[in-house]
Amino acid sequence: SNPGLLQFTCSLCVKYFIDPVTLGCRHSFCMPCLCLYWEEGQQPPRCPVCKGTPHQLSLKTNIILKTRVFLARRTGPYDVPRSAEKMCELHGKTKNLFCKVTKEVLCLVCHMSAEHGAHTHCSVEWTAEEYRQSLLMIMRSVWEKIQENKRNLNRETNKIRTWEKNHTEYWKMFYLAYYGEKHRLEKIEEESREIFQQLKESQYNMDLKQKLLKQIYEELKELCYKPDMELIQVRTESVQLHMPRPVVPQLSAWPIPGLIDWLNQFQVTHCVPVFEDLRCLLAVPDGPGVNYSSPRYKYFLAWGAESFTSGRCYWEVDVAGCCNWAIGFCNDSWTRDSDMVLDSEGVFLLLCIRENNQCSVFTASPLSPQYVKRPLGRVGVFLDFDSGVLSFVNVANSSLICSFLSCSFSSPLKPFMCSGHS
The missing domain is CATH 1.10.287 (Helix Hairpins)
Structure with a gap:
């Protein structure tokens, strides 16, 4: 092989570059070859030659190299030996023009004939x-x-x-x-x-x-x-890119007659608006509070002055008209933490998060999706400290949303809520 052609060939496919990209280490590859190599390889992605880690993974076509490869295709014998060039049987000349109307390869004389004279032609290379x-x-x-x-x-x-x-x-x-x-x-x-x-x-x-x-x-x-x-003689069929749609699992809300009356015997605070016995904090950008998904939101945080160390308690909060909220119990150390990371220990929350015009329900900690319909009104929170159970109910239809089970409540818990408003 011609050593001069190596600068125009990909080391992965050993062919002329197509859509060449050059990494920070100055090694170049076909973009499709590199994408497939990274897809099937170990993480993090590395250069196939020097095994270095690229500073950025967004790949852009190397226009200069692409132009040089195009010229190399025209002059070098790498792709098509000269003996493989098609000759016109009628005129004995090389067929190097393509008729875009009849899709035929023509020689210079043929393309000027009465049959093809009015048609659009272009070189085979272009x-x-x-x-x-x-x-x-x-x-x-x-x-x-x-x-x-x-x-x-x-x-x-x-x-x-x-x-x-x-x-x-x-x-x-x-x-x-x-x-x-x-x-x-x-x-x-x-x-x-x-x-x-x-x-x-x-x-x-x-x-x-x-x-x-x-x-x-x-x-x-x-x-x-x-x-x-x-x-130029290949005819590609249209590519069907219809994608399978993900399943959106959702358990039905099963009403439990008499559930709310039973829970109310353990009620310790009235339905919000306003927790009269809770300390409050308005969290805004550049201030204390939680991590923000968007600077457009202001978050109202509240947690109870009273802690629970035993027994059963129940309270309700109205989330009507609010798409970003968190309700549940937390320990003292979490309320004093400026980061308020949801994966921390001692955090037992039901969250509703709006993303891409869709509201999803999660529990924390750990952060896990809950495949139930989002409550639109009052949410009840029931704590059985001694049994290690915390449950959330949809008050409107007297149904269970989800529960934390077999929890080890090792420290006093405080009621907590956070709501976000744009």
């Missing part, structure tokens, strides 16, 4: 380069879909793990321990199995889609490497 750029545009779109599907697949897998771990345990504990609603558990179990099956099917479909998308990407990449004369 036509092939246009095809490559068109293929690369499709590949970028396919790669975005690969990454989108990968994120969805990871989320679906996490949903399945969460579902397997605790999808009905808190229901069983609450129903059996506090209300004896055994007859509802069969319906809850049946619904949970159906949702779990939907998640497994969704995961399977996304896994198949991921393999199909990668196959399409690899095939398009190989087309880009074809010699000019072969490339």
Whole structure:
């Protein structure tokens, strides 16, 4: 091989660069080759040659190198030997022009004939380069879909793990321990199995889609490497990029007759607005309080002066009209922590977080998604300190939202709430 051509070839595919990118270490690769190498390799991504870690992972086409590669294709024998050039049988001249109307390769004399004289023509080299750029545009779109599907697949897998771990345990504990609603558990179990099956099917479909998308990407990449004369005669079919939609699991709200009346016997404070017995703090940007998802929000924080070390207690808060809030119990040390990290010990919260015009329900700590419908009115908080159980209920329909089970409340707990308003 010609050593001079090495500066125009990718060390991963050992072919002329297509869409070349150059890392900070000055090593260059085809962008598709590097993307696939990083996708299948270990993290963090490293240079395939020197194993150095790139300072930035956003890849941009090296325009100068791309231009040099284009010129090298025209002059070098690397891609197409001269003997492979097509000759016109009628005129004995090289076919180096492409008719965009009839899609034929012509010689100079043919393209001036009466049949082709009024048609648009372009050199084979330029036509092939246009095809490559068109293929690369499709590949970028396919790669975005690969990454989108990968994120969805990871989320679906996490949903399945969460579902397997605790999808009905808190229901069983609450129903059996506090209300004896055994007859509802069969319906809850049946619904949970159906949702779990939907998640497994969704995961399977996304896994198949991921393999199909990668196959399409690899095939398009190989087309880009074809010699000019072969490339311009390839007809690519439209790429179907319809993506499997993630399952949004949601357990039904099962009303429990008499639940609120039973809980009210443990009530220690009246329904908010305003915790008269709570200390309050308005958290604004550049001030104390919590971490902010957006500077547009102001957060109202409140926690009780009274701590609980035993027994049962119940209180309610109205979250109507609020999309960002946190309700529950916390220990003294967390309220004194300026960071108020949700993964800290001694934090037992139900959170509603708005993101991308969608409100999702979580519990902390640890931060875990809860697949229930967001409450729109009053939320009840029931603490059984001695049994290590904390439950949240939707007061409007007298149903359970979720529970913390088998907790070890090792320190006094205070009622806590945080609401965000734009």
